[in-house]
Amino acid sequence: MFDKLSERLSGVFDRLTKRGALSEADVDEALREVRIALLEADVALPVVKDFIAQVREGAVGEAVVKSITPGQMVIKLVHDALVKMLSAGEETATAISLNAPAPVPIMMVGLQGSGKTTSTAKIAKRLAERQGKKVLMASLDTRRPAAQQQLAILAEQIGGRSLPIVPGEPPVAIAKRALQAARLEGFDVVMLDTAGRLAIDEELMDEVAQVHAATNPHETLLVADAMTGQDAVTVAKAFKDRVSVTGIVLTRVDGDARGGAALSMRAVTGCPIKLLGVGEKIDALEDFHADRIAGRILGM
Amino acid sequence: FTKRKLDQELLDELEEALIAADLGPATAARLVKVLGKDRFDKEITEQEVREIFAAEIANILRPVAQPFALKSLKPQVVLVVGVNGSGKTTTIGKLAKQFQAQGKKVMLAAGDTFRAAAVEQLKIWGERSNVPVVARETGGDAAGLAYDALARAKAENIDILLIDTAGRLQNKAGLMEELAKIIRVIKKLDPDVPHDTLLVLDATTGQNAHSQVEIFKEMCQVTGLVVTKLDGSAKGGVLIALAEKFKLPVVAVGVGEGVDDLRPFEAEVFGRSLMGL
Numbered sequence: 001m002f003d004k005l006s007e008r009l010s011g012v013f014d015r016l017t018k019r020g021a022l023s024e025a026d027v028d029e030a031l032r033e034v035r036i037a038l039l040e041a042d043v044a045l046p047v048v049k050d051f052i053a054q055v056r057e058g059a060v061g062e063a064v065v066k067s068i069t070p071g072q073m074v075i076k077l078v079h080d081a082l083v084k085m086l087s088a089g090e091e092t093a094t095a096i097s098l099n100a101p102a103p104v105p106i107m108m109v110g111l112q113g114s115g116k117t118t119s120t121a122k123i124a125k126r127l128a129e130r131q132g133k134k135v136l137m138a139s140l141d142t143r144r145p146a147a148q149q150q151l152a153i154l155a156e157q158i159g160g161r162s163l164p165i166v167p168g169e170p171p172v173a174i175a176k177r178a179l180q181a182a183r184l185e186g187f188d189v190v191m192l193d194t195a196g197r198l199a200i201d202e203e204l205m206d207e208v209a210q211v212h213a214a215t216n217p218h219e220t221l222l223v224a225d226a227m228t229g230q231d232a233v234t235v236a237k238a239f240k241d242r243v244s245v246t247g248i249v250l251t252r253v254d255g256d257a258r259g260g261a262a263l264s265m266r267a268v269t270g271c272p273i274k275l276l277g278v279g280e281k282i283d284a285l286e287d288f289h290a291d292r293i294a295g296r297i298l299g300m
Numbered sequence: 301f302t303k304r305k306l307d308q309e310l311l312d313e314l315e316e317a318l319i320a321a322d323l324g325p326a327t328a329a330r331l332v333k334v335l336g337k338d339r340f341d342k343e344i345t346e347q348e349v350r351e352i353f354a355a356e357i358a359n360i361l362r363p364v365a366q367p368f369a370l371k372s373l374k375p376q377v378v379l380v381v382g383v384n385g386s387g388k389t390t391t392i393g394k395l396a397k398q399f400q401a402q403g404k405k406v407m408l409a410a411g412d413t414f415r416a417a418a419v420e421q422l423k424i425w426g427e428r429s430n431v432p433v434v435a436r437e438t439g440g441d442a443a444g445l446a447y448d449a450l451a452r453a454k455a456e457n458i459d460i461l462l463i464d465t466a467g468r469l470q471n472k473a474g475l476m477e478e479l480a481k482i483i484r485v486i487k488k489l490d491p492d493v494p495h496d497t498l499l500v501l502d503a504t505t506g507q508n509a510h511s512q513v514e515i516f517k518e519m520c521q522v523t524g525l526v527v528t529k530l531d532g533s534a535k536g537g538v539l540i541a542l543a544e545k546f547k548l549p550v551v552a553v554g555v556g557e558g559v560d561d562l563r564p565f566e567a568e569v570f571g572r573s574l575m576g577l
C-alpha cells in the first residue's frame with residue numbers, strides 16, 4: 001500500500017515539472033491521493049479532512065530537498081504530521097497511570113467483542129509482573145453468557161485474582177463489592193471489566209455511566225478493534241461523553257487492517273492510545289508507538 | 301423538502317455521506333458518478349437523492365440476499381468461521397433456535413477449544429434452546445472434536461450440526477491452516493461436509509472486511525456471510541463492494557444479543573437504513 005501511495009504520488013508528480021518549492025497545485029493534487037489512502041485505511045472522514053487541511057498548510061511553499069522527489073517529500077510531510085497527531089507530540093508511550101490512592105480503579109469499556117475481557121487480563125498480568133502490583137479483576141458483565149467465567153479463567157491462567165462470582169448481582173453492586181474487597185485485602189489495583197455495549201444503546205450507556213459514577217475510575221480505557229471503520233468516531237465520542245475515557249487500548253493490531261481507527265479515536269477523544277493488543281495470548285500486549293501506527297496507516 | 305441543483309458541491313457532499321457509511325472511497329465515487337451522469341444540473345431534493353441511492357444499493361445487494369437454505373440431509377453440516385469477536389458463537393445460538401422452531405433436530409459442536417469459557421458460552425446457548433452441545437475441555441484438538449461431533453450427529457439422526465470455531469485473524473497462516481484441517485478431518489467421515497461454511501462479519505468493521513472475505517473464502521470455501529451488530533450505529537456499508545466483488549450470499553443479519561435477534565438479510569431494508577431513510 002505504501003508502494004501504492006508512492007506510486008500514485010509519483011504518478012502525480014511525473015506530470016509536473018520539478019520546481020524549487022511545492023506549489024499549491026502540486027500539494028493539492030498530491031493530497032487528493034493521500035486522502036484516498038487514508039480513507040482506504042479507515043480513517044474517519046472528518047478526521048481526514050482536518051488532517052489534510054493541516055498538512056496542506058504546512059506543505060505549500062515547502063522547499064523540496066534536491067535528494068528526494070516531490071512525492072517522497074509529501075509522504076514525509078504526511079508521515080510526520082500523522083505521528084504528531086497520533087502521539088500529541090509526546091515522545092514516548094503513555095503508560096497506564098496508577099498515581100492515585102490504592103486500590104486504583106481501572107475500568108474497561110467498549111463495543112461488544114472488542115477485546116475488553118482479554119485486555120483486562122493482559123493489563124493485570126503486566127502490572128503484576130512489571131510493577132509488582134497486586135491486582136484484583138472483576139467482571140461486571142452479567143449479560144454475555146459465561147463472561148464472568150471467562151475472566152475468572154483468565155485470572156487463574158495468569159496466577160492472578162478475580163472477584164468471586166455472585167450470580168444475579170447487578171453491575172454497580174459488583175463494582176462496589178470489588179472496591180471494598182480490594183480495600184480490605186490490600187490490593188493495589190482493581191480492574192473492572194464491563195459488558196460490551198453499543199454507543200447508541202441508551203440504557204446500557206446509562207448503566208456504564210452509573211458504574212463510572214459509583215467507582216470513579218482513575219483510568220477508563222476504551223478498548224477498540226483496529227479493524228473498526230468509519231463508526232470509530234461515533235463510538236469514541238459517545239464513550240468519551242458518558243464515562244470520560246482517559247485512554248485507548250487498540251486490539252487486533254496483529255491483523256492486517258491498516259488501523260485508521262487509531263487516528264480517528266485519538267483525534268476525537270484527545271486521549272492517548274496507551275496499549276496495543278497483538279494476539280489472543282495473555283502476553284500479547286505492546287506499548288503504543290506512533291511512528292509504527294503511522295507507517296501502517298500509510299501502508300509503509 | 302427544498303430542491304437544490306445537483307452540482308459538484310452536492311455530489312461531493314453525497315460522496316462523503318457514502319464514505320462515512322463505510323462504502324469505501326472507490327465504491328462511493330462510482331455511485332455518485334452514476335447519479336451525476338443522470339441528473340447533473342437538474343433540481344433535486346435531498347430526500348430524492350437518498351431514495352435514489354437506497355434503490356441503487358438495493359439493486360446491487362438483491363442478488364446476494366439469499367436466506368439460509370435448509371436441505372434434507374442428515375445431518376446438514378454448517379461450519380461457522382470468522383475473526384475474533386465477530387459474533388460467531390452468538391449467531392450459532394440464534395440459528396439453533398430458528399432451526400429448531402422449524403422442527404429440525406439441532407446439535408452444536410464447541411469447536412472453539414482455545415478461548416477461555418468459549419465452551420461454557422456455547423453450552424449456555426445450547427441450554428437456551430435445549431439442544432445438545434458436543435464439547436471437550438479447553439485446549440483440545442478442534443478437528444478431533446468436530447469429527448466426534450459429526451459422528452455423534454450421524455448416529456443420533458440429527459438434522460443440523462452447527463460447528464463453532466475459534467476466532468482467528470485471516471492473516472495468520474497457522475490458524476487458517478487449522479481451519480483447513482478441521483475441514484479435512486470431517487471430510488473423512490463424509491466428503492460432502494461441510495455443506496455450508498458461514499463467515500461472520502462485524503458491521504463495525506471497515507475496509508478490512510475485504511481481506512477477511514478474500515482469505516477466508518480462499519482457505520475454507522465460504523458459502524455465505526452473516527453480518528452482525530447491525531443494531532449499532534455502524535451500517536456495514538462495506539458489504540456493497542463485497543457483494544459486487546465476491547457475490548457471496550448474505551444469509552442473515554444480527555441485530556442484537558438476544559436469541560431472537562437474527563433476521564433475514566433484506567436488500568431494500570439495508571439500503572434504506574444505510575441512507576438514513
Ligand SMILES: Nc1nc2c(ncn2[C@@H]2O[C@H](COP(=O)(O)OP(=O)(O)OP(=O)(O)O)[C@@H](O)[C@H]2O)c(=O)[nH]1
Pocket residue numbers: 110111112113114115116117118119141144147194195196197223250251252253254255276277278279280284384385415467469
Ligand atoms: N488476534 C487478537 N485477538 C484478540 C485480541 N484481543 C482480544 N482478542 C480476541 O477477541 C475475542 C473477543 O475478546 P474478548 O476479550 O472476549 O472481548 P470483549 O470485548 O470482552 O467481548 P464482550 O465482553 O462480548 O463485549 C476473543 O477471541 C479474544 O481472544 C488481540 O489483540 N488480537
Ligand SMILES: Nc1nc2c(ncn2[C@@H]2O[C@H](COP(=O)(O)OP(=O)(O)OP(=O)(O)O)[C@@H](O)[C@H]2O)c(=O)[nH]1
Pocket residue numbers: 112113144196198382383384385386387388389390391412415418465466467468500528529530531532553554555556557561
Ligand atoms: N449488539 C449486538 N451484539 C452482538 C451481536 N452478535 C454478537 N454480539 C455480541 O458480540 C460479542 C461477541 O460475540 P461472540 O458470539 O462471542 O463472538 P465470537 O465471534 O464467537 O467471538 P470469539 O469466539 O471470541 O472469536 C458478544 O458480546 C455478543 O453478545 C449483534 O448482532 N448485535
Ligand SMILES: [K+]
Pocket residue numbers: 503504528529530531532533534535536
Ligand atoms: K451497527
Ligand SMILES: [Mg+2]
Pocket residue numbers: 116117118141147193194195196
Ligand atoms: Mg468481555
Ligand SMILES: [Mg+2]
Pocket residue numbers: 388389390412418464465466467
Ligand atoms: Mg466464539
